[in-house]
Amino acid sequence: MSQAEHAEFARLIAPHLDALFRAAYRLTGNRADAEDLVQDICVRAYANLETLEELERPKAWLMKIQYRVFVDAARRRGRSPLRATADDLDTTCASADPGLEDIAEGSLAERRILDAWALLDKEQRALLALHVEGYTLAELQSTTDLSTDVLKARLYRARVRLGKLLATERAATPLMESKA
Amino acid sequence: MNCTDVAAILDEHALSRLSAADRCALDEHVTKCEPCALAWHAQSVLLALPVPAAPADLLDRVLRALSSRPAHAPRRARTRAVLVSALLAAGAALAAITAVKLYERANEQPASATSNSGGARESAQTSAASTQSSAPAAPTASRPDSAVAIDDVDTEYFMALRVPPDYPPDAIERKLEGDVTVEYTIDERGAVKNARAVRSTDPVFEASAIASVSQWKYLPRVRAGKRVAVDGVQTVMRFQLTMPPPPPVGAKRDDSVRQSEAESTAPSQDAKSAEDTSAAQRSAHPVDFATFERWMTNAWQRSAADDLRGAELVLDELRATYDLDDSQSNRVWTFYGYIYTRYADYGRAIDAYEKAVATKTAFWSEQWTSLASLYFARHQYDKALETLLTYKQRSSSGRISSEATAMIEKLRALGVTEDSVDGGPGPHVAESRER
Numbered sequence: 243m244s245q246a247e248h249a250e251f252a253r254l255i256a257p258h259l260d261a262l263f264r265a266a267y268r269l270t271g272n273r274a275d276a277e278d279l280v281q282d283i284c285v286r287a288y289a290n291l292e293t294l295e296e297l298e299r300p301k302a303w304l305m306k307i308q309y310r311v312f313v314d315a316a317r318r319r320g321r322s323p324l325r326a327t328a329d330d331l332d333t334t335c336a337s338a339d340p341g342l343e344d345i346a347e348g349s350l351a352e353r354r355i356l357d358a359w360a361l362l363d364k365e366q367r368a369l370l371a372l373h374v375e376g377y378t379l380a381e382l383q384s385t386t387d388l389s390t391d392v393l394k395a396r397l398y399r400a401r402v403r404l405g406k407l408l409a410t411e412r413a414a415t416p417l418m419e420s421k422a
Numbered sequence: 423m424n425c426t427d428v429a430a431i432l433d434e435h436a437l438s439r440l441s442a443a444d445r446c447a448l449d450e451h452v453t454k455c456e457p458c459a460l461a462w463h464a465q466s467v468l469l470a471l472p473v474p475a476a477p478a479d480l481l482d483r484v485l486r487a488l489s490s491r492p493a494h495a496p497r498r499a500r501t502r503a504v505l506v507s508a509l510l511a512a513g514a515a516l517a518a519i520t521a522v523k524l525y526e527r528a529n530e531q532p533a534s535a536t537s538n539s540g541g542a543r544e545s546a547q548t549s550a551a552s553t554q555s556s557a558p559a560a561p562t563a564s565r566p567d568s569a570v571a572i573d574d575v576d577t578e579y580f581m582a583l584r585v586p587p588d589y590p591p592d593a594i595e596r597k598l599e600g601d602v603t604v605e606y607t608i609d610e611r612g613a614v615k616n617a618r619a620v621r622s623t624d625p626v627f628e629a630s631a632i633a634s635v636s637q638w639k640y641l642p643r644v645r646a647g648k649r650v651a652v653d654g655v656q657t658v659m660r661f662q663l664t665m666p667p668p669p670p671v672g673a674k675r676d677d678s679v680r681q682s683e684a685e686s687t688a689p690s691q692d693a694k695s696a697e698d699t700s701a702a703q704r705s706a707h708p709v710d711f712a713t714f715e716r717w718m719t720n721a722w723q724r725s726a727a728d729d730l731r732g733a734e735l736v737l738d739e740l741r742a743t744y745d746l747d748d749s750q751s752n753r754v755w756t757f758y759g760y761i762y763t764r765y766a767d768y769g770r771a772i773d774a775y776e777k778a779v780a781t782k783t784a785f786w787s788e789q790w791t792s793l794a795s796l797y798f799a800r801h802q803y804d805k806a807l808e809t810l811l812t813y814k815q816r817s818s819s820g821r822i823s824s825e826a827t828a829m830i831e832k833l834r835a836l837g838v839t840e841d842s843v844d845g846g847p848g849p850h851v852a853e854s855r856e857r
Contacts, residue, residue, distance in 0.1 A: 248485060256481055260727055263476035273474060277483070280476075284484045351716070355471055374468045376732060379433055398429040398461060405460025408467060 247291060254294050255284060258301050261375070262308060268371035269312045271356045283307050305372065306385045313364050358407035366400035373397060423447035428458045432465050438738035445742075469739050470716045475727035576795045577763050578788035578825065579608050579643040579652050580756050582722045583715060587634035589661060593626045600624045601660040602631035610649040611726045612640040620656070631659045639722045641760040709744035721757060730761050737761075752781040756789050763796065772796050779809075787813065787823035794829055803838040 262283060266276035286307050287294055297303050359367060372382055383393055423444070428451060431437055440448065452459050477483075593600075600623030607615045617635045619628040635657060642649040709717075717740040724732035737754055740746075746754060755778035762771035775793035778784060790813035797806035810830055814822050833839070 248488070251488070252481060252485060255484070259480055259484070260476045260729065263480060264473050264727075264729070267473050273477075277477070277480065280480065281484055281487045285488060288488050351712070352471065355467055370464075370468060373433070374465070376435075376735060394429060394433060397433060398425075398457075401432065401461035401464040402457045404464035404468070405457075405462075408464060409460065 250295070251288050251291055254291075254300060255287065255304075258304055261301065262304060265305065265308060265371055265375050266312075268375060269308075269368060271359060279308065279312060282311050286311065302381055302384060305377070305381070309368055309372065309385050312368055355408065358404060358410075361407050362400060362404055366396070366403065369393070369397055370400050370404065423451040425451075425455060425458055428452065428455075428461070432461060435735060435739070437742040440742070466739070466743055469736060470713070470720050472716070472720045472723050475723065576646065576799075577641075577644045577760060577792040578795075579612070579655075580641045580760065580786065580788045580792070581638065582612065582641050582753070582757060583637075583639040583718050585634050585637040585715075587627075587630040587659060587661070589663075590626050590630050593624070593661065594663070596626075597663060598624060598626065599660075599662050600627050601658055602627045603656055603658050604631050604635045605654060605656045606635060608640045608642060608652045608655055610642050610651050612642040612649075612722065613726075614638050614640070615651075627659075627661050635659070639719070639726075641722075641725070641757060644760075644763065707743070707745045709740075709746065709750070714740075714744075714746075714750055718753070718757075725757075725761060725764075730764055734758070734761050748781045749783040752778050752783045752789075755781070756786075756792075759789070759792060759796075763792070768796055768800055772800075779812075784816070787817075787826060791823060791825045791829065794826070798829065798833075803833055803836060807833050807838050 259280065262280050263276055266279040266283075267273065270276050270279055283304060287304060294300055294303070362370070369382065369386070372385065377385070379390065379393060382388075383390060386393065388396070428448065431440065431448065452462055592598075602622040603620050604617050605620045606617035609615050614636050617632045619625075619632060622628050622631070643652050644650070717736060721733045721736040721740070724730075724736060737757055741754060755774050758774035759771050759778060762768070762774055765771075772793065775789055775796065778789050779793060784790070790809060794806045794809040794813075797803070797809060806829065810822070810826050810833075813826060
């Protein structure tokens with residue numbers, strides 16, 4: 243790969259990295275996996291540099307890759323990528339002196355939400371994650387290749403399911419009860 | 423209103439654009455329909471879940487990973503956590519059976535409580551304060567936004583998030599009360615750096631005060647269109663053991679802020695009546711402290727990552743989902759003001775700041791000077807002066823910040839003085855100005 247290609251790729255990808263990372267964080271629920279996912283997407287995008295150069299709206303294309311990579315990877319591994327989070331957190335907690343940062347990341351309320359989140363299936367997670375990151379239905383449709391009606395129905399079901407999971411989680415941990 | 427309508431509103435993030443009637447219909451449906459209530463709740467939770475900004479060196483690492491293909495890039499150690507655990511901290515503070523009162527006093531506000539600390543120290547800000555160089559001819563002309571270059575606009579830093587301190591267990595045991603003056607830098611993203619105690623009644627409080635301040639987040643100061651750091655900001659944090667009634671849902675931290683303000687400065691009628699009204703106004707959808715802070719955290723993180731539209735969306739949804747109390751509205755509208763300023767949408771920025779200062783809890787000099795700055799940049803010098811004078815009147819001590827003083831001087835140099843505008847707005851002028 244040439245220096246020039248590298249520079250060109252950097253120029254094209256840089257404006258989208260933040261959005262990719264945010265969506266990746268929503269999908270995976272933790273920073274390390276989110277970074278891995280972003281790197282994965284970039285490797286694929288780089289392999290298709292010519293396509294990327296020609297696209298009018300590269301973000302939609304990148305999102306589509308992200309969606310595919312995430313859903314497929316989850317399928318391949320046969321387990322939720324969020325399990326990795328739990329493992330990571332265990333290691334973190336096992337270290338003698340968890341720094342402030344670790345505590346911050348493991349904030350109980352956020353953990354609780356992420357726990358409920360992890361129980362959603364990956365497609366539900368992906369749909370909600372991208373939607374809450376500000377993607378319109380039209381964009382989601384092109385990302386997922388679902389029909390509008392199916393997409394809407396799945397979004398609604400995913401929300402109801404997450405709402406139920408949150409309600410259960412909440413009941414299970416009265417200490418942190420939030421009465422919002 | 424049926425389930426499909428609700429789904430559509432959620433799908434299109436349309437909550438904030440609903441008419442009042444639709445909003446009522448929606449509320450009514452949601453109280454009766456469990457799935458919709460769940461879906462709604464889930465969406466709010468997701469919107470409020472903080473997402474960290476991408477690491478600054480992500481691009482570098484991506485490029486390195488490309489160079490070293492096909493080897494998979496090594497997984498990074500877990501570092502660089504910048505998530506604010508506002509909720510966790512808030513929960514902990516509420517659990518402690520003590521009242522922690524804290525009030526912030528920007529360096530220039532009346533220093534009655536800590537005047538012996540050398541506390542009202544001026545920061546290095548005055549030198550940086552006047553980068554506006556446009557001195558146009560017609561002082562009272564109001565011009566369209568297109569005439570304003572982004573370089574012209576300055577806004578002040580403003581608190582976006584505060585995490586209350588934990589009461590040190592030692593101090594509880596010793597039944598000790600006291601206060602700590604913390605000094606720190608607000609960096610260009612709005613995070614607190616280098617917090618240190620410059621004065622305290624007892625060292626036992628210092629660590630807790632510093633730990634809490636270090637988690638606070640600000641909307642950064644903007645100078646000539648660029649975000650800049652501010653040194654020497656001071657806050658006095660007061661630790662009091664007086665047991666408040668058990669915090670109901672949403673123990674309002676800002677209530678205690680207000681109380682402290684009222685106590686620490688001359689007893690002010692404004693503060694009193696603010697308490698009364700805000701209690702009376704508490705309405706159908708109040709938001710508890712922790713939840714509100716979580717939304718604000720999320721909005722702050724988005725804006726710190728330059729995702730202004732995202733931050734705006736969060737605030738829109740927050741406002742549409744809950745009825746905010748006076749001090750919450752104040753903070754939210756100030757946040758909007760900041761966002762619109764950075765969009766260079768000064769008309770809306772002014773509207774937002776006007777709404778912020780129209781609240782009864784507009785104690786903060788920063789929002790007044792930001793508003794005046796915007797008027798100034800739009801060459802509405804009368805309005806700029808009027809804003810500053812209103813601020814001066816509402817300030818219980820009659821003293822105003824150095825930025826405000828500097829701006830009044832600048833206006834005077836342009837021939838805009840108190841005499842040239844109606845300088846006698848009553849204390850309620852802020853209310854009557856709300857549109």
